[in-house]
Amino acid sequence: MGEGDANTTDRGRSGRxxxxxxxxxxxxxxxxxxxxxxxxxxxxxxxRFWQRTDTASNACPRxxxxxxxxxxxxETGLRALRRAAFRGDFFAQLELGSxxxxxxxxxxxxxDPIESATWYAMALANDExxxxxxxxxxxxxxxxxxxxxxxxxxxxxxxxxxQRLARQLGQMTREEQESVRDRVVYVLSxxxxxxxxxxxxxxxxxxxxxxxxxxxxEAREAWGRGGGGPDSRDRRRRGYLxxxxxxxxxxxxxxxxxxxxxxxxDVGAYVLMKDFEKSAPRRDQYSRFxxxxxxxxxPPFEFYPNEAPASGVPxxxxxxxxxxxxxxxLTRMGTELPFIHVGRALRYLGxxxxxxTRPEDLSKRQIETLEAMLxxxxxxxxxxxERVRAIQLAAVNGxxxxxxxxxxxxxxxxxxxxxxxRAFKWFDEAARQGSPEAKFAMSSYFALGVxxxxxxxxxxxVALRIDSALSGFGPSAARLQAVLAQVSRSQQRR
Numbered sequence: 001m002g003e004g005d006a007n008t009t010d011r012g013r014s015g016r017x018x019x020x021x022x023x024x025x026x027x028x029x030x031x032x033x034x035x036x037x038x039x040x041x042x043x044x045x046x047x048r049f050w051q052r053t054d055t056a057s058n059a060c061p062r063x064x065x066x067x068x069x070x071x072x073x074x075e076t077g078l079r080a081l082r083r084a085a086f087r088g089d090f091f092a093q094l095e096l097g098s099x100x101x102x103x104x105x106x107x108x109x110x111x112d113p114i115e116s117a118t119w120y121a122m123a124l125a126n127d128e129x130x131x132x133x134x135x136x137x138x139x140x141x142x143x144x145x146x147x148x149x150x151x152x153x154x155x156x157x158x159x160x161x162x163q164r165l166a167r168q169l170g171q172m173t174r175e176e177q178e179s180v181r182d183r184v185v186y187v188l189s190x191x192x193x194x195x196x197x198x199x200x201x202x203x204x205x206x207x208x209x210x211x212x213x214x215x216x217x218e219a220r221e222a223w224g225r226g227g228g229g230p231d232s233r234d235r236r237r238r239g240y241l242x243x244x245x246x247x248x249x250x251x252x253x254x255x256x257x258x259x260x261x262x263x264x265x266d267v268g269a270y271v272l273m274k275d276f277e278k279s280a281p282r283r284d285q286y287s288r289f290x291x292x293x294x295x296x297x298x299p300p301f302e303f304y305p306n307e308a309p310a311s312g313v314p315x316x317x318x319x320x321x322x323x324x325x326x327x328x329x330l331t332r333m334g335t336e337l338p339f340i341h342v343g344r345a346l347r348y349l350g351x352x353x354x355x356x357t358r359p360e361d362l363s364k365r366q367i368e369t370l371e372a373m374l375x376x377x378x379x380x381x382x383x384x385x386e387r388v389r390a391i392q393l394a395a396v397n398g399x400x401x402x403x404x405x406x407x408x409x410x411x412x413x414x415x416x417x418x419x420x421x422r423a424f425k426w427f428d429e430a431a432r433q434g435s436p437e438a439k440f441a442m443s444s445y446f447a448l449g450v451x452x453x454x455x456x457x458x459x460x461x462v463a464l465r466i467d468s469a470l471s472g473f474g475p476s477a478a479r480l481q482a483v484l485a486q487v488s489r490s491q492q493r494r
Contacts, residue, residue, distance in 0.1 A: 059160075060153040062095060075313050078110070079377075085119060086187060086318040088194075090128035093119045094157055101164065113168050114176055115315060118183040120165040121246060124210035125184070125198050129158050130218070158218045162243055166222075169242035181246055182300035189299040190319035193266030200257035200272075205249035206279060209240075251283055255290045260297065298422050302392040302406075306374060316375025317389075325417040332414045333384040341405045342387045345394035346370065348402060388415040395426060400433035 078099065084092035100116035102108045123129055133150055169177055188195035201211030208219025222240040258276050261269035277284040304317035343356035351369050356362050364380045371378055374389050391409070394402035407426035409415045416422075430437075 058153060058156040060091065060150075060157055062091070074106075074110070078313060079316060079318075079375075082316055082318045085122065086190070088126060088128065088191065090123055090126045090154075091157075093123035093126060094161060097123060097161065097164065101168070110313065113172065114179050114183075117165055117168040117172070117180045118187075120161045120168070121180060121184050121210065121243075122187060123161050124158060124165065124212075124243075125188070125202060127198075127212070129154050130212045130216055155217060159221070162218055162222050162240060165246075166240045166243040169246060172242075177242070177246065183305070184246075186299050186301045186304065187319070192323075193261040193264040193269045196257045196261035196264070197269060197272060200254045200261065200276070202247040203250045203257065204254040204276070205251070209244040209247070251280070252286055252290065252293075255283065255286050256293055256297065259290050259294045263294065296421050298419075298425055302396055303389060306393070314373065314375040320385075325413075329413050329415055329417050330384040330388070333387050336412075336414050337387075337405075337409065339387075341402075342382075342390050345390045345399065345402045345405075348394045348399045349373070349390070349397070351390075384415070391415075395429070398433075400430045400435045403427075403430035403433070404435050404437055 078096075081092045081096050081099070085096050097116050097118075097120035098104075099107050100110060100112045100119065102111035169180065172180070185199060188199050191198075198211055201207045204211070206214065208214050208216050209222050210219070212219045214220075222244050224240070255273075255276060258269065258273040262273050277287070304315055304319070306314045306317070339359060340355060340357050343352070343354075343361070346352045346362075346366070347355045349370070351366050351373075352362070359382055362382060367380055367382050368378045370382070370386060370390060373393070374386065376386060388409075391402050391406050395406045403426045407423045407430060410419045410423035410426065412418065
């Protein structure tokens with residue numbers, strides 16, 4: 001019989017404990033337990049729960065259904081992951097980062113460091129990865145601690161994502177790093193106000209490297225502020241340098257993205273923008289400059305780059321048009337844009353030999369060829385979105401005709417919501433390739449002036465209109481003849 005049992009027996013017989021020794025022993029056990037609880041929480045910057053040797057037990061679980069190694073299962077899994085990742089699923093973003101990094105041998109055929117870095121960066125910027133869940137104030141030694149392992153496993157996943165991203169970016173050229181940044185900006189710009197708010201945090205010096213709270217454990221580690229002596233902090237800082245510099249801190253850009261969030265009509269974004277203006281000196285002085293810059297802002301891509309790794313599976317753009325403006329613009333594709341423009345884009349892309357004038361003129365194989373190029377499911381039917389994508393893809397690949405059509409679509413809100421900045425951009429691209437129609441349109445922009453997009457410039461307008469006329473554009477030539485006739489008459493009167 002142990003001492004504890006004897007004490008119990010004595011208490012049962014006499015109604016009191018056997019003495020102070022047992023009390024001291026119990027107090028010692030409770031103190032050790034309290035200290036043990038304190039060491040498992042978030043208080044100590046130097047302590048990491050994942051310093052245990054069993055790394056697998058620290059990571060969050062993954063659904064087995066998304067880990068097929070055969071090609072068809074692999075492609076299906078990628079599509080499912082991309083759909084979830086574009087919609088902000090933290091774990092899908094992590095999984096894509098792992099897949100494209102080819103951590104598993106079965107993913108070697110889809111290896112792509114730029115794409116992997118993009119999704120690790122998206123995961124780090126995702127507040128689903130760091131917003132506290134299931135936490136309670138234990139008081140005393142315990143402090144704030146998780147009630148489950150969910151917070152802990154997410155922290156471990158972000159810790160590993162920081163390390164992998166820093167390693168990948170450190171091995172890239174400047175152009176490759178810019179490609180990663182552009183892809184992140186594009187994906188977030190498809191998420192309306194929430195995405196723009198995230199972009200604002202990414203550029204705001206009052207937040208961590210990826211928009212998390214500055215005192216976030218993984219953010220402090222990336223900044224080199226996680227404890228230890230100066231030498232250890234310097235080593236950590238150098239190790240994470242590429243990751244922490246992906247989005248430079250810039251008050252103007254932070255303000256710009258807050259402003260763009262407000263332009264989506266989100267009321268909460270307006271409150272956050274006003275808070276941003278007051279959060280540091282001189283920030284409110286940027287308002288007029290930022291407003292003009294926002295009118296000129298366009299995302300880095302028309303849609304996600306449809307490059308394909310060695311597997312031949314192109315990166316699919318899983319962002320879907322959202323909101324009534326997008327849906328209404330798409331419906332106009334069927335009634336207001338002659339299909340011949342889609343047919344010419346398909347011919348330019350090599351999908352067809354001749355320019356189809358009706359959707360019925362396309363064969364099932366031709367439709368599926370375009371869908372494969374876009375990474376869309378094979379539906380053997382050309383959707384309105386795929387018609388838009390065909391013109392965008394041809395424009396991106398250099399078709400001046402498609403560039404002109406795309407500019408008109410943005411100007412009129414056909415297929416895509418009206419966007420004068422993007423319309424101006426594509427008119428300009430087509431004009432650079434010699435399109436007389438685009439030059440005429442550009443002349444109208446400069447003649448009228450479009451606030452924030454093109455300042456009124458009569459001389460530039462006349463030069464473009466003359467250039468358009470000399471290139472043979474009818475309306476411009478007629479206008480030029482009228483101007484010359486008017487000048488001739490005025491000279492005769494003299």
